[in-house]
Amino acid sequence: MDKRIEKLKEINIILSKAISKSNKFWFEHILPSQSSTLSFEEAEKELNAILGEYPNDANFWRMLSNVKTYTMDYADAITALEKAIAIENKQKDKTQLMELSAHKDVVKPKPKVKKTTSALAKKDLPFFKYHPEPTLTGAFETDNVVTCDCCKKPTDVYYTGPFYSVDDIDALCPWCIADGKAAKKFEGSFQDDLNVDEVDDKQKLLELINRTPGYRGWQQEFWLAHCNDYCAFKGYVGWQEIEPLLNEFADIETDLANAGGLSLADLPKYLKDNGSCQGYLFQCTCCNKYRLYYDFD
Known part of the structure; x- marks a missing residue:
């Protein structure tokens, strides 16, 4: 496969994760969340590297412009988009450039310095087979120091996502999720066991619902499976x-039909990350094939 295509895929995943946890909308004049900053920096680093090899690829310049727009570096975003236009001269890029130019004088605020005294922050995070990058997907927040409702210890890596329990839970640390203590203590689960694909192994189901951080959907979250095992949640996605x-x-095509009836031809129009039709990307832990779920707000 062409190296540029492979790189485009890799950087798209990084960028979509950064955007999904940035807690901001397009041209909203606030900095992205601290938890997304590292992902934006990683995407920018990868883009600068590949542009050194392929400076005439407009796709990478567009992506760099997107990164700079989200981080409020509007002058750099304009420069990158102008380079894309010089290469391909697309009307869509010209329209976006006009919109960008209207924001060029907006002053980027200074980032808040994160302070933490949490001893847990120095520990390695546990690995979750069905949600392997929870900080990148935004499942774990890292912008504050809180007390885990389960172990009562301070942590600056914590989960506030879906948890089905009669108790009112504010935050859980990764370690109480991974060892099942949180699910056991509060008799709860992180995924509704009725809203999962069928897998012929009860232990895999228990690992998913009791020891795996969930994700946030517009409606009821659904967890996909493949090769008789649950897939890994990779993040929030749109057509791009x-x-x-x-x-x-x-x-x-089958995934689209099962989720709600959209066709592949509908996706460029409807599917948008942080939009009214939100996509959720999964990947098989066995064959690495992707699967897609989506819902509407």
Whole structure:
């Protein structure tokens, strides 16, 4: 496969994760959340590297412009988009450039310095088979020091996502999720066991619902499976993020039909990260094929 296509896929995933946890909208004049900053920096680093090899690829300049727009570096975003226009001269880019230019004088605020005294922050995070990058997907927040409702210890890595329990839970640390203490103590689960694909192994189901951080959907979250095992949740996506991956899906047409009836031709119009039609990307832990779920607000 062409190195540029492979890089485009990799950086798209990084960028979509950064955007999904940035806690801001397009041209909203606030800095992205601290938890997303590292992902934006990683995407920018990868883009600068690949542009050194392929300076005439407009796709990478567009992506760099997107990064700079989210981080409120509007002058740099304009420069990158102008380079894309010089290469391909697309009307869509010109329209976006006009919109960008209207924000060029907005002053970027100074980032708040994160202070933490949490001893837990120095510990390695546990690995979650079905949610392997929870800080990148935004499942774990890292912008404050809180007390875990389960172990009562301070932590600056914590979960506030879906948890089905009669108790009112504010935050859970990764370690109480991974060892099952949180689910056991509060008799709860992180995923409704009725809203999962069928897998012929009860232990895998228990690992998913009791020891795996969930994700946030517009409606009821659904967890996909493949190769008789639950898939890994990879993040929140729109058409822009999945288009380079279309050849790597197990059966995207079936996924679309099962989720709500959209066709592949509908996706460029409707599917948008942080939009009214939100996509959720999963990947098989066995064959690495992708699967897609989506819902509407």
